[in-house]
Amino acid sequence: QxxxxxxxxxxxxxxxxxxxxxxxxxxxxxxxxxxxxxxxxxxxxxxxxxxxxxxxxxxxxxxxxxxxxxxxxxxxxxxxxxxxxxxxxxxxxxxxxxxxxxxxxxxxxxxxxxxxxxxxxPPDLDRVDREYIMIQGEQYWGSDPEAGNDPDAVNRADPSVVTFNGYPFQYEHAPLSAQPDERIRIWVLNAGPNLPLSFHVVGTQFDTVWNEGSYVLKGGSGGAQVLPLLPAEGGFVEFVPTAAGHYTIVNHMMSYAERGARGTLEVE
Missing domain, CATH: 2.60.40.420 (Cupredoxins -  blue copper proteins)
Known part of the structure; x- marks a missing residue:
């Protein structure tokens, strides 16, 4: 906090x-x-x-x-x-x-x-056991690496890779960590510039969802499976994994996950 x-x-x-x-x-x-x-x-x-x-x-x-x-x-x-x-x-x-x-x-x-x-x-933010931040971004490679990203590919919204925190697939090689029954909060921001984000953690159900300044879900019997974010939108989700395992973090627009917007939460 x-x-x-x-x-x-x-x-x-x-x-x-x-x-x-x-x-x-x-x-x-x-x-x-x-x-x-x-x-x-x-x-x-x-x-x-x-x-x-x-x-x-x-x-x-x-x-x-x-x-x-x-x-x-x-x-x-x-x-x-x-x-x-x-x-x-x-x-x-x-x-x-x-x-x-x-x-x-x-x-x-x-x-x-x-x-x-x-x-x-937010003034009523509860304490949690673990907290992470995931920022989705996009890269558009050109033929000349020294020139940076390719403006034409940016204009076509055709990314080479989609990343969490600047590097594709990095949390598959260095997973986030937690223990069973810990409450986890993940802050999520979609930096764009072009693509939407459907944030999902496989094997979990979000019991708390806070999106663009207000709670969409907090308490009660309901749950959520994704936090949907357009470019420049942000929020957070909370959940409690009850069993050890490897919980995949994805943009559930699956072609973007397959280009790098994917990682792992290792609960052990």
């Missing part, structure tokens, strides 16, 4: 760098602080966030925080290499909010890795 701090300061450094994006594939990615997704920020309603964006890339970049209520004209403007800006906002509403580069073409900047999440806890 969020810390007791009411002011959160972060420097976000824009870098364009070479990075392994899948087994056997290294290409240019555009990052916040050298990683994609960028750092996860977390706070409470009423907290202030002071973000310093520094552009050390080779082209113009910018940032848009969905967690803030700000006029785009100043804080979301594109800054050139060597420039910086300060983006300050107060979190007025709970949610798992996307942030991303908003420089045109926005789809290409997001596909190249410039996205992340801000979690603003």
């Amino acid at each position: 969020a810390s007791d701090d009411s002011v959160h300061r972060l420097d976000l450094l824009v870098e364009e760098t070479e990075k392994e994006v899948a087994p056997g594939r290294t290409q240019t990615v555009w990052t916040f602080n050298g990683q994609t997704p960028g750092p996860v920020l977390r706070g409470k309603i009423g907290d202030t966030f002071i973000i310093t964006l520094k552009n050390e890339g080779s082209m113009g970049h910018s940032i848009d925080f969905h967690a803030g209520d700000r006029s785009p004209d100043d804080v979301m403007r594109t800054i050139e290499p060597g420039e910086s800006l300060t983006y300050e906002f107060t979190a007025n509403r709970s949610g798992i909010w996307m942030y991303h580069c908003s420089t045109s073409p926005m789809s290409l900047h997001i596909a190249n890795g410039m996205f992340g999440a801000v979690i603003i806890d």
Whole structure:
């Protein structure tokens, strides 16, 4: 859960760098602080966030925080290499909010890795035994890895891979972990830029679903099998696996799972 701090300061450094994006594939990615997704920020309603964006890339970049209520004209403007800006906002509403580069073409900047999440806890958020975050993103490879993603493939919405947290199939090789009868919360954000997400954990039923700022399900006899999210939507699910085993995490739009949006929760 969020810390007791009411002011959160972060420097976000824009870098364009070479990075392994899948087994056997290294290409240019555009990052916040050298990683994609960028750092996860977390706070409470009423907290202030002071973000310093520094552009050390080779082209113009910018940032848009969905967690803030700000006029785009100043804080979301594109800054050139060597420039910086300060983006300050107060979190007025709970949610798992996307942030991303908003420089045109926005789809290409997001596909190249410039996205992340801000979690603003709802005031009634219960404690759980384990908590994870899964951010779906897409990659559109071209013939030249140094050029990053292929703009034409982005425009066609025809991804080479679909990822959780920036790398396809990574949680099959390094599963998430839990023990039987633990309550697990998974925060989920669909960063896009194009594809929907039908988030499902095989072998479980969600007894709590929180989607775009409100509870869809909490308590009672009902259950849910998916958390459906369009690009830029987010929420969380909770469930309690009662037996040891390997529970597959998927985007239940199965062709996307088969391109990398798949992992494992190992309960032992």
